[in-house]
Amino acid sequence: xxxxxxxxxxxPDVDQKAYPRDYFVEASRGMTLLSAxxxxxxxxxxxxxxxxxxRAAICGSCLMQVNGSQKLACxxxxxxxxxxxxxxxxxxxxxxxxxxxxxxxxxxxxEKIHAVNPFLMTKNGAEVPTEALKDIHEKLHNADGxxxxxxxxxxxxxxxxSRRFLGPAALAKAYRFQADPRDQAHVARLEALQxxxxxxDCVRCNFCVQVCPKDVRPMEQIVRLRRLSIExxxxxxxxxxxxxxxxxxxxxxxxxxxxxxxxxxTWGNIRKMIRIIPLGIKMFFHGKTPxxxxxxxxxxxxxxxxxxxxxxx
Amino acid sequence: MKYALFxxxxxxxxxxxxxxxxxxxxxxLGLDIVELEAFNCCGAGVITEADPDLAYTLNARxxxxxxxxxxxNVMTICGTCQGILxxxxxxxxxxxxxxxRINRALKDTTGLEYHGTVEVKHLQWILVKDFGVEExxxxxxxxxxxxxxxxxxxxxxxxxxxxxxxxxxxxxxxxKLIRAVGAYPVEYDGRTxxxxxxxxxxKDQIALSMVAQNVGEAKEKGSDAMVTPCPLCHMSxxxxxxxxxxxxQQTRPDQTLGVPILHLPQLLGLxxxxxxxxxxxxxxxxxxxxxxxxxx
Numbered sequence: 001x002x003x004x005x006x007x008x009x010x011x012p013d014v015d016q017k018a019y020p021r022d023y024f025v026e027a028s029r030g031m032t033l034l035s036a037x038x039x040x041x042x043x044x045x046x047x048x049x050x051x052x053x054x055r056a057a058i059c060g061s062c063l064m065q066v067n068g069s070q071k072l073a074c075x076x077x078x079x080x081x082x083x084x085x086x087x088x089x090x091x092x093x094x095x096x097x098x099x100x101x102x103x104x105x106x107x108x109x110x111e112k113i114h115a116v117n118p119f120l121m122t123k124n125g126a127e128v129p130t131e132a133l134k135d136i137h138e139k140l141h142n143a144d145g146x147x148x149x150x151x152x153x154x155x156x157x158x159x160x161x162s163r164r165f166l167g168p169a170a171l172a173k174a175y176r177f178q179a180d181p182r183d184q185a186h187v188a189r190l191e192a193l194q195x196x197x198x199x200x201d202c203v204r205c206n207f208c209v210q211v212c213p214k215d216v217r218p219m220e221q222i223v224r225l226r227r228l229s230i231e232x233x234x235x236x237x238x239x240x241x242x243x244x245x246x247x248x249x250x251x252x253x254x255x256x257x258x259x260x261x262x263x264x265x266t267w268g269n270i271r272k273m274i275r276i277i278p279l280g281i282k283m284f285f286h287g288k289t290p291x292x293x294x295x296x297x298x299x300x301x302x303x304x305x306x307x308x309x310x311x312x313x
Numbered sequence: 314m315k316y317a318l319f320x321x322x323x324x325x326x327x328x329x330x331x332x333x334x335x336x337x338x339x340x341x342l343g344l345d346i347v348e349l350e351a352f353n354c355c356g357a358g359v360i361t362e363a364d365p366d367l368a369y370t371l372n373a374r375x376x377x378x379x380x381x382x383x384x385x386n387v388m389t390i391c392g393t394c395q396g397i398l399x400x401x402x403x404x405x406x407x408x409x410x411x412x413x414r415i416n417r418a419l420k421d422t423t424g425l426e427y428h429g430t431v432e433v434k435h436l437q438w439i440l441v442k443d444f445g446v447e448e449x450x451x452x453x454x455x456x457x458x459x460x461x462x463x464x465x466x467x468x469x470x471x472x473x474x475x476x477x478x479x480x481x482x483x484x485x486x487x488x489k490l491i492r493a494v495g496a497y498p499v500e501y502d503g504r505t506x507x508x509x510x511x512x513x514x515x516k517d518q519i520a521l522s523m524v525a526q527n528v529g530e531a532k533e534k535g536s537d538a539m540v541t542p543c544p545l546c547h548m549s550x551x552x553x554x555x556x557x558x559x560x561x562q563q564t565r566p567d568q569t570l571g572v573p574i575l576h577l578p579q580l581l582g583l584x585x586x587x588x589x590x591x592x593x594x595x596x597x598x599x600x601x602x603x604x605x606x607x608x609x
Contacts, residue, residue, distance in 0.1 A: 068502075069482050085483055157507040161522035201516060203523075204358055205507035206396075206471035210481060223362050230363070238515045247363045250354045250371075258327035262514055276514065283327070283552065286596050290326040298351025301374065304422040309367040312418075 003027040003078055005036060007048065008091030011100055018091070018098070021045075027078050033090065034062050034073035050102035057213055060149030064102045065091045070151040070211045093154035108163070109150050112170035116193075120177060121185035129182050136180065143176040143221045145214040152208035152218050164197040168208035168218030171199060175221035178228060190229050199225045200239035238272055241265045251306040254299035259289040314443055316388040316434075317379040318348045319398065321355065323391055323544035330593025331544045334578040335390050335436065337587050342444065342452060346388065349378060355397040357545075358468070358511070369415045370422075372401035376433075377425040387433045390578070392543030396468025399433040400475035435469060437542045437577055438478045441486045446493045454586045456495025457608050459538065461580065462531035462572075463487035463504050464550065466543035470505060481505070487540065490577070494584035499536045503527035508541075508549035517556075524550055524557035528570050538573040538604045540580045550574045554599050573601040583608065 003025055010018035023040045034052055041048045052062040055074045062073040067085040070093050081088050096104035120128045137144075152168035159165050166174075174193060177183050193199045199222050208218040230240050245264035250256055262280065266272040283289050318339075324332040339346055353371050354360070361368035375398060379387050389395040405412045406429040416426050434442075440449055465484055473481040484505065488498040506527055509520030528550055531539050541547050551574040558570040574597065575583075582592045594601045 067482065084480055157523065158519055161526065162519050201512070201519060203507050203509060203519065204511050205467040207467075207507075210471045210473060226362050242515055243359055243362045246357075246359045247367075250356070250360060255352075255354045256322040256326065256357065258323070265514055272514070275517070279552065279556075282598060286598055287329065288327045288548075288552070288596060290329075296351075298353060301351070301423045302353045302371065305370050305374065305418065306367065308418050308422045309364055309370065312366075313364070 001027050003036070003082070003088065005033075005040070006087070006089045007037075007040075007101070008089075009048075009101055010092075010098055011047070020089075023048075031078050032074055033066060033071075033076040033078060033081070033088070036078060037073060037090075049100045058147065060147035060213075063093050063149040063151050063154070065093050065154075070094065070155045072149060072151070072213050075213055093150060095154045095156070095160055096150070106150065109148075109153055109167075109169070112153070112166050113148070113173060115166060116170045116174040116177075117185070117189070118170075118173045118177065120180060120183045121188075123184045126184075133181065139179050139181070140176055141179070141221065141224070142214075142216055143172045143179065145216050146172060146176075147214055149213060151211040151213060152216075155207040155211045157205045157207055158201050158203050162197070162201060165201040166193075166197055166199075168202070168222065171202070171225060172216050172218035172221040175225050178225060186228075187232055190225070190232050190234060193225060194229065194234050194237065199229065200237070236268075238265055238269055241267075251303065253292070254296050254302040257290055257292045260292045314386060315345045315347065315384050316386045316439065317382060317384040318346050318388050318390070319352055319355075319375060319394060319433075320348065321352075321389065321391040321394040321544070322357075323548070328544040328547055328576070328596075330596045331390060331547070331576045331578065334576055334582050334587075334592040337591060338578040338581045338585065339436075341585055342449070344388075344439070344444070347382065347384065349375065349387075351378070355394045355401075357393050358397055361397075366415065366418070368397075369401055369405065369411070370418045372398050373405060373412075373415045373419050373427045374423055374425060376402055376405070376431045377419060377423075377427040379431050380428060381425065385431050387431055388439060389433060389435050390542075391545070392435065392466040392469035392541070393545050395433065395435040395542075396471075396476060400472075402429075402431060402433050403475050405429060435478075435542060437469070437486055437490065440581075441489055442478075446489050449490070449493050449581075453494055453584045455584050455608070457580075457584050459496050459604065459607055460499050460534075460536050461491045461496045461575075462499040462501060462534065462536035462539040463491060464508070464527065464531075464539050464541040464546055464574075465505050466541055466546040467507050469542055487542065487577075490581070491540065494580060496580075496584075499531060499534045501530045501534045501536075503530045508543075508546040509553075510545040510549040513549060513553065517553075520549060521553060521557045521560045524553050525561040525570075528554055528557060528572050529561060529568060532570055532572050536572060537607055538575050538580075538601070540575045540577055542577045544576065547574055547576055552598050571599060571603070573597065573599050573604045575601070575604075 356368040491498040509523035
């Protein structure tokens, strides 16, 4: 089958901006996008530039944007793409500075990984225990499965608007060490992640969970870091209070009340409170501030469920 | 087919117009609906951050209640409820050990037990799949003839292993419904992105950038309005639009927004001849007046 592949070409030496170029390849059965690109490079256009190595979704090199999503070319069958989209459009991964064609600058990614101290830390420079631990795999929740392909960071909607955000891969890596019983810097690690570009910048959009080729589910690891933070006592920020006060409101009212939550969340933080008051007034006049403390049917059952888990933990 | 309506906190709280417009539309279409009047919050992905077992038990209660009523279809009208309740349902159905653990807590506290027989479906999916777009077309008396930007929101699409209705990369159900009401779907990148709602209060700069980017792009592509199946997206895009515009104008002084945001049933309701007042549109912060003027 003859397949058209449209590639965003860009050579900074000669091009003002990226432009699409169509290539036609004879696709064999089960052919992956990477095989097709290698064929194009060998037979049609030797200037076509992309990273690739293992061809088996192990090395994480060939991540690119395919029909608008971030994918490993070696793990992407042409047939599937054609069935989903009716076309194959390829370009460099999103949100990264482009060097040439599909090759992007990886520095922003590595800087974030380095920032979370991605190694076991001990107290007073003591040696790290090197024995393999039984059952550790379960504790890490596959956070150690990351192949550093950058799919999650380039798909991250928070990173798209806030480039300082540490992002899904680095935070999943932080969780990997946070969850390791051999690590002795647990509280210090969590403290470092409370800052303006840490765990609380995630909007839980699930893009990273969706695009990860190794099912690392970075967002779920970020959620675990948030839970651990609250348990470790980092619980008085507006961000942490979003979780604790939300849960409290539902535990008492049976449902969320959008009038109560902002008040409880910002309680004691005058600057934040002042910021939301004008909007609260506007919402009031548009009938968008539900009356709190109204007893709803079923609330006793909800309170019993909350009590049960409170007692159990 | 009988549906147990799970209204969700927003439709009974800060976006009551979603509830009103839903009831008008499903009433006109004749959908067989029983409301879960004693429903509880799905947790919105927040309670699970505090305690996953607690969030599962709350959702198991909802599912078991529908099951006990002999109804095996729960209808949601909120994208976030769909993602959270639907995702919890999927895990409870597939993971026997989890279901048993949660059922023990549920039985102890409420006497209920969930057997895993319920399906959770958003109104958007019900209309496209169970009811049918063609059938819906028969109820359209006032074709809208305007450009509408679909805004799916995160939880109705991702993670696809939990949602699984639309193709998460290239969803089509909202576009189908926009066409069914005689309007034109706008193509733009923002349609599957995030509205920023989960961090609106604590990280407003991130949320406002998202609102500015998505609404700005929809506006540039000539949208007369945006439509969303999620009331949390609605709150973010509607309530925060004015502040997002201020933010946008810091770098692009000429850029204005002012794009009306519609709940999905409001879009359908307008094309079925309900008045904006009947659909609760006076509750919007961004005035729907330019859109109303254009369709009349």
